[in-house]
Amino acid sequence: MVRNTGRPGYLQIADDLRAQxxxxxxxxxxxxPSTAQLADRYDASLSVVKMAVGILRNEGLVIGQQGKGVFVRDADEERPAGDEQADLAELRATVRDLSVRLAKVEEQLATSTSRRPGRSSR
Known part of the structure; x- marks a missing residue:
């Protein structure tokens, strides 16, 4: 489970999976486990879990296989050429997802701020 320690959740998840x-x-x-299973296990969003797995990919600890899942990589195994492109595509998708979510949060905050009691809406 991700704790409110001030350390981002995706780093906590990456730390736990790395330790395992x-x-x-x-x-x-x-x-x-699948992204959905990890999200349930850590009580985190799918995008946070994807960021954590992305860190492990960048560290070379896990490798994704299209349509099959993400697997723990053998430390002696060479990293396949072109894997960086898949990592980059995944990171871009995660950033897009986070941007959409951030826009929604900002919209909700703007709406709730304008409705505060004592404020006049002229």
Missing amino acids: IQGGSLAPGTPL
Whole structure:
């Protein structure tokens, strides 16, 4: 579960998954739970989980296989060429998702601020 420690949730999730990989409870070749399952487990949004998995990809700890899932990478295995493009595409999609969510939050804040008691709407 993500805690209110001041440390972003995606970093907490990445730290926990990294510890599981390094500790051996997630062995090489083992699939990570789905994004939805991880979101439920950590009580976090899908975009936060995707960012955490993206960090592990960038670190070379996991590798995605299109249509199959994300798997713990064998430390001795070479990183396939072109994997950076997939990582970049995933990060761009995550940024787009976060931008949409941020716009909605800002809209809600603007609406709730304009409705505060004691404010005149002229």
